[in-house]
Amino acid sequence: MPSLRSALCLIAALSAVPADARDYRYTDMHLHYVDFFQETDGMAELLQQMDKHGIQHVMISGVSVAKKWHEDEPRRPRYYAGDDAAVYWYSATDTIVAHALEQLDEEQRQRFHPFMSGFNPNDKNADEHVRRMLEMYPGMWQGIGEVFTRHDDLTALTAGDTPRANSEAMHRVYYLAAEYDLPVMIHSNITSKRERNPLYLPELEEPLRDHPQVRFIWAHAGTSKEIHRHQEKLTFLHDEVERLLGLYPNLYIDLSWTMLEPYLLDSKGEPDPRWLQLVERFPDRFMIGSDVVGKFGSLGEYMTGFDVFLDALPEAVAHKVAGSNFLAILPAAKHDESEGKATAEAAAAR
Known part of the structure; x- marks a missing residue:
């Protein structure tokens, strides 16, 4: 009796879910549409994975560098660290993202929040590239980043000076970002691979202070x-993050994958009380993302991986971290638009 067996399996599965299980509507605030070769699974696959895993909104950006397949290398590398060939700044990444978004209908497009990243952080012409892209695609861009500055091996492989x-x-x-009310996502490592102190933190703290x-x-x-x-x-990471959040109200923390372990969750997979307390103290300042690069099959796994930590937070705080905190820092018009859509979706669900 297959139908009876199926019904019993369904009942068992439902009984295993806690009655108060939370239904998160995720915002992935850190997603790269392309990889380090500027290749992608495509928008259809991305939308399918978003729908499958309850991901309502996505910050979408390119990758600001491209990996070179060097003449001396017999096999095409699969990742930027696959061999010793350089990576180089690649401004067309923004155009790839913009083109993909232009193919969507208006309802689909409202779910994406594009950030531009295709510039060299050491080139004083960079702000002109950003301004040019804002003018070429009016009303599209909602932020700047992920800007690669200190990034261990990636920095070492990048042609030119060390970005800071x-x-x-x-x-x-930053002055241009203020002019257009655009948030900026910065990858700036707090230290090097071997120094056990916040060696590079002043490079981030200076702009936090000078561009409030x-x-x-x-x-x-x-x-x-x-x-x-x-x-x-x-x-030293927890204490430095706590100090910076207390000093700079313009700082927000991306908790994407390298933060999940070993910080948010301990070696047993249990939420770390110190990080829970920190998020509760600054409930509007933390957000989660997948940091996938051009491949979207693992998108749901990365986002739901935060559930153990989120479930240990007060429910209202957890929903902020999972979804609305990122939307709240977008340019005012886009924020209002996204929040209105999210409210309408919640009302429809009820």
């Missing part, structure tokens, strides 16, 4: 997988 969050070129970008009108998103709170390969856990 406090370069003169970036200060010009700019909303900064600190990608991964300054961590990276490569740092963790050499230092399993940065013991």
Whole structure:
């Protein structure tokens, strides 16, 4: 009796779900539409994964560098760290993102919040590129980033000077961001792979202090997988994040994947009480993302991976971190538009 067996399986599955299980409507605030070769699974696959996993909104950006397949390399690398060939700044990444969004209908497009990233952070012409893109695609761009500055091995492979969050070129970008009310996402590692102190933190803290009108998103709170390969856990990270949040109301923290472990969750997979307390103290300043690069099959796994931590927060705070905190820092018009749509969706669900 297959139908009876199926019914019993369904009843068992439903009984295993807690009655008060939370239904998160995720906003992925850190997604790259392309990879380091400027290739992508495409918008149809991305939308399918979003719908499948309850991801309502996505911050979408390109990747500001492209990996070179060097003449001396017999096999095409699969990742930027696959061999010793350089990566180089690639401004067409913004055009790829813009073109993909232009193919969508209006309802689909409202779910995406594009950030531009295709410029060299050490080039004092960078702000002119940003202004040019704003004029070429009026009303499209909602932020700037992810801007790669200190990024361990990626920095070492990038042609040209070491990019810094406090370069003169970036200060010009921040003034432009303030002019257009655009948030800025910065990848600026807090330290190097081996130094057990916040070696590079002043490079981020300077613009936080000097540009109080700019909303900064600190990608991964300054961590990276490569740092963790050499230092399993940065013991000073929590205290520095707490200090910065207390000093700079324009700072927001991206908790995407390198923050989930070993910070938000301990070695047993349990939520860390110190990070829970910190998020509760600053409930509007944390947000989650997948940080996928051009491949979207793991999108749901990355986003639902935060559920253990989210479930340990007060429910109202958890929903902010999972969804609305990112939307709240978008340019005013886009924020109102997205919040209105989210309210309408919630009302329809009831």
